[in-house]
Amino acid sequence: MNKQVTEAFDALADRYEKETDGIRPYNAYYERPAMMAMLPDDLSGMDVLDAGCAAGWYSEQLLRLGARVTAVDASPRMVEAAKRRLGDRVDVRLHNLEDPLPFEAEQFDWIVCSLSLHYLLDWAPVLSEFARVLKSGGRLLFSTHHPFMDYMQFD
Numbered sequence: 001m002n003k004q005v006t007e008a009f010d011a012l013a014d015r016y017e018k019e020t021d022g023i024r025p026y027n028a029y030y031e032r033p034a035m036m037a038m039l040p041d042d043l044s045g046m047d048v049l050d051a052g053c054a055a056g057w058y059s060e061q062l063l064r065l066g067a068r069v070t071a072v073d074a075s076p077r078m079v080e081a082a083k084r085r086l087g088d089r090v091d092v093r094l095h096n097l098e099d100p101l102p103f104e105a106e107q108f109d110w111i112v113c114s115l116s117l118h119y120l121l122d123w124a125p126v127l128s129e130f131a132r133v134l135k136s137g138g139r140l141l142f143s144t145h146h147p148f149m150d151y152m153q154f155d
Helices: 003-023 025-037 057-064 076-089 123-133 147-151
Strands: 047-051 068-073 091-094 108-114 134-143
Touching: 025 057, 025 108, 025 134, 047 057, 047 123, 057 068, 057 076, 057 108, 068 076, 076 091, 108 123, 123 134
Parallel strands: 047 068, 047 108, 068 091, 108 134
Antiparallel strands: none
């Protein structure tokens, strides 16, 4: 993630941590229910990477499904928020998805990457890294923002 995006998420971290879970319609009523419906009901014994974890909502859900969760995010403030939410139940690390993942090959059964890939200019390196760290038969579940967001201008 480029520095500008990381800085924007750092600036939004406090508000995001407190508000996004319940009041953002796209997250609460569209993206999250769709993603959760694609996960098995039981992830017991499985290792899952939450790639672009933000404040840790998906990590928390993955824990509830029985997974062993590792989470990464490029924003130091989001990592702090995720650690507050998850305590020591999840290994939360500061990591930019544009860089090689700091994990062994074939380490994860699942990778969940919610609303993060669209911030990267080139998906090839991160998708290569995802393939490297997924176990044989592992699964990648990802979402991106609505394409219309690319046409909106923010001040």
